[in-house]
Amino acid sequence: MANNQHEKEAFRGTGGLLLTLGIELVLYALIMAIFLDHGGTTLIIDVILAAAAIVYFKRNHALADKISATLAANRKAAWIGVIVLLLAVPFVLQASAYWLFIVITAGLFMMACLGLNIQLGSTGMMNLAGAAFQAFGAYTAGLLALNYGLPTWLTLLAGALVTGLFSILLFIPVLKTKGHYLALVTIAFQFMVVILVENMEWTGGPQGLKNIPLMNFFGYSFNEPLNLGFITLHKYANYYYFTLLLLFALGIAAHRIYHSWVGVTAATIRDDEVAAQTNGVQVNKWKLTLFVLGNCFIGLSGAFYSHMVGFISPPNFAFDKSLVMVSIVILGGMDNVLGIILGAFLLIILPEKLRFIQDYRFMIYGIVLIVMLIFQPRGLLPFVPRSYAELIQRYRHKLLQGKKAQGGQEA
Amino acid sequence: MNNNKILYTQDLSIHFGGLVAVDRVNIEVQRNTILGLIGPNGSGKTTIFNMLTGLYIPTGGNFFFEGESLLGKPPYEIARKGIARTFQSSRLCLDLSVLDNVFIGMHPRQKHWLTSAVFRRSALAEEVYQAYEKAMHLLNIFNPELVKRSSEPAGRLPQIDRRRVEICRAMAMSPKLLLLDEPSAGMTPEEITELMNDIRKVQQESEDITIIIVEHVMSVIRTITDHVVVLNFGRKIAEGTFHEISHNPEVREAYLGKRG
Numbered sequence: 194m195a196n197n198q199h200e201k202e203a204f205r206g207t208g209g210l211l212l213t214l215g216i217e218l219v220l221y222a223l224i225m226a227i228f229l230d231h232g233g234t235t236l237i238i239d240v241i242l243a244a245a246a247i248v249y250f251k252r253n254h255a256l257a258d259k260i261s262a263t264l265a266a267n268r269k270a271a272w273i274g275v276i277v278l279l280l281a282v283p284f285v286l287q288a289s290a291y292w293l294f295i296v297i298t299a300g301l302f303m304m305a306c307l308g309l310n311i312q313l314g315s316t317g318m319m320n321l322a323g324a325a326f327q328a329f330g331a332y333t334a335g336l337l338a339l340n341y342g343l344p345t346w347l348t349l350l351a352g353a354l355v356t357g358l359f360s361i362l363l364f365i366p367v368l369k370t371k372g373h374y375l376a377l378v379t380i381a382f383q384f385m386v387v388i389l390v391e392n393m394e395w396t397g398g399p400q401g402l403k404n405i406p407l408m409n410f411f412g413y414s415f416n417e418p419l420n421l422g423f424i425t426l427h428k429y430a431n432y433y434y435f436t437l438l439l440l441f442a443l444g445i446a447a448h449r450i451y452h453s454w455v456g457v458t459a460a461t462i463r464d465d466e467v468a469a470q471t472n473g474v475q476v477n478k479w480k481l482t483l484f485v486l487g488n489c490f491i492g493l494s495g496a497f498y499s500h501m502v503g504f505i506s507p508p509n510f511a512f513d514k515s516l517v518m519v520s521i522v523i524l525g526g527m528d529n530v531l532g533i534i535l536g537a538f539l540l541i542i543l544p545e546k547l548r549f550i551q552d553y554r555f556m557i558y559g560i561v562l563i564v565m566l567i568f569q570p571r572g573l574l575p576f577v578p579r580s581y582a583e584l585i586q587r588y589r590h591k592l593l594q595g596k597k598a599q600g601g602q603e604a
Numbered sequence: 605m606n607n608n609k610i611l612y613t614q615d616l617s618i619h620f621g622g623l624v625a626v627d628r629v630n631i632e633v634q635r636n637t638i639l640g641l642i643g644p645n646g647s648g649k650t651t652i653f654n655m656l657t658g659l660y661i662p663t664g665g666n667f668f669f670e671g672e673s674l675l676g677k678p679p680y681e682i683a684r685k686g687i688a689r690t691f692q693s694s695r696l697c698l699d700l701s702v703l704d705n706v707f708i709g710m711h712p713r714q715k716h717w718l719t720s721a722v723f724r725r726s727a728l729a730e731e732v733y734q735a736y737e738k739a740m741h742l743l744n745i746f747n748p749e750l751v752k753r754s755s756e757p758a759g760r761l762p763q764i765d766r767r768r769v770e771i772c773r774a775m776a777m778s779p780k781l782l783l784l785d786e787p788s789a790g791m792t793p794e795e796i797t798e799l800m801n802d803i804r805k806v807q808q809e810s811e812d813i814t815i816i817i818v819e820h821v822m823s824v825i826r827t828i829t830d831h832v833v834v835l836n837f838g839r840k841i842a843e844g845t846f847h848e849i850s851h852n853p854e855v856r857e858a859y860l861g862k863r864g
Binding site for chain 2: 446449450452453454455456457458460461464465467468469470471472473474475476482486576578579580581582584585587588591592
């Protein structure tokens with residue numbers, strides 16, 4: 194019902210379509226300009242523009258609603274636009290491979306945080322050992338590739354699965370604790386893992402693992418520049434496109450999990466465990482399942498990292514990285530897949546770009562975090578109640594057919 | 605006669621440290637009736653509910669549901685056997701939509717989980733559609749307004765509607781035994797009248813449902829219960845029809861104090 198109302202308010206027809214694509218193009222240009230600008234002027238201009246836009250739209254709800262309704266009405270076109278623009282990123286950043294690398298790093302954080310969001314955002318399980326689980330993925334992939342020469346697709350898969358398996362180990366103490374105590378247990382685990390990795394010989398100790406084979410899929414090496422015939426892109430373009438592919442797959446999976454009984458069950462466990470239990474939910478089983486699932490995402494991002502950089506060592510997986518992951522989920526928006534993407538983008542790109550003010554950058558980073566949490570305490574894109582209209586709408590045809598068939602049988 | 609008992613307890617007891625909260629209580633509940641459980645504050649009514657739903661493990665005695673002892677079974681298993689409940693202080697997930705709150709009641713019957721969620725959306729859609737219709741049907745019985753507001757967060761509803769949603773959630777389980785823990789708490793007299801109608805609707809809606817209700821408002825107990833059990837300091841001090849117990853001197857003493 195609410196959807197119909199929105200459709201009435203939207204800009205219709207070609208105008209709506211052009212507006213949708215126009216908004217995307219302008220946003221894209223503003224963001225890409227940040228990367229292409231060597232100084233920080235564009236960044237500052239963008240921040241001012243963004244703040245002005247937020248203030249303006251907070252006062253003009255009608256216009257904001259109309260625009261978001263237009264975007265919703267032109268969903269398909271909007272997605273096609275986004276995909277095309279994302280595919281174009283390596284072309285735009287052709288001359289600045291460094292920024293392409295940063296964008297990929299942000300992508301890996303998104304991957305990890307999609308997993309963390311399943312744990313923290315959806316189910317309410319604080320996990321401050323994200324970096325430690327990334328280490329499991331990275332070291333598994335690195336060791337398997339170095340010692341046994343396994344192909345990349347297998348080491349990536351193994352990285353994700355082994356991380357999942359090891360998280361069962363942590364889950365035993367996790368099961369006994371809740372809230373702040375759970376946070377403490379995961380912090381302890383984080384430090385244990387780093388210290389162990391640092392002190393064991395077969396993990397390379399403090400020197401870490403060197404010369405991990407870079408990604409190679411069935412003979413196609415990611416270490417060669419990407420030659421498209423008319424243009425040759427930097428080798429990072431390979432990694433970029435692969436990250437994009439993985440992110441789309443994982444993002445859709447996470448979104449679908451959210452819009453399913455699993456999402457409902459997780460949210461009930463998060464909000465009221467007792468209510469969940471008395472409604473027949475096996476709370477521990479679900480917590481374990483979702484904890485392991487989330488860690489598989491995190492492990493995959495670690496494995497990806499080790500095959501992209503070729504060198505991993507304990508400081509790559511230190512506690513501060515876990516904190517960044519948690520910040521992304523809280524700031525982006527708990528239990529909101531798009532929020533995670535936005536949060537990771539901001540929290541990874543921003544400090545990199547702020548390098549020009551050197552030591553002050555982390556101070557500014559901190560101020561930005563605090564300000565955002567004061568004005569948007571539930572995250573930039575907060576949790577929105579699930580709607581089933583779309584799911585039912587999409588399969589309505591099939592559902593009606595099923596009903597007819599049933600009716601026919603009865604007659 | 606035995607066949608007609610849906611639930612009975614045998615010397616059900618629990619103590620927390622030195623405090624005996626429930627002391628050798630024997631209750632029998634006949635199928636398809638409404639049993640009132642009354643008593644002054646702290647007499648152990650909610651504690652009994654917590655034991656019957658597996659949240660507390662009794663320290664003594666036993667209880668049988670449909671002839672089977674459920675002693676020591678975890679809450680989710682007891683729920684799956686067909687015992688549903690509401691809570692004194694509402695335990696809805698206020699951020700979640702009204703629909704989601706009702707859907708969780710159908711959790712034990714849902715068949716499509718992770719793999720369907722990601723790979724078999726059409727199978728999930730079918731189950732969602734059925735659940736959706738059932739939830740809307742339940743909400744409509746209690747208040748047609750709830751159907752319109754079904755996608756709003758439960759936290760935006762007034763108190764009485766929240767309680768209705770909680771009853772809907774319990775009913776979504778298609779329970780055989782429904783435990784209502786002080787459903788009238790925090791309601792106005794008009795709302796209480798509506799609530800009594802709601803409870804009658806619950807009975808009409810399901811062919812086989814037994815209700816135990818904990819209540820302080822005597823008009824509710826008088827109007828809707830078939831049988832009343834009175835507790836005081838964790839013990840059963842009387843039982844019978846409302847008329848019988850309201851003339852019982854021990855009950856009057858428990859509620860009003862000894863006549864000086």
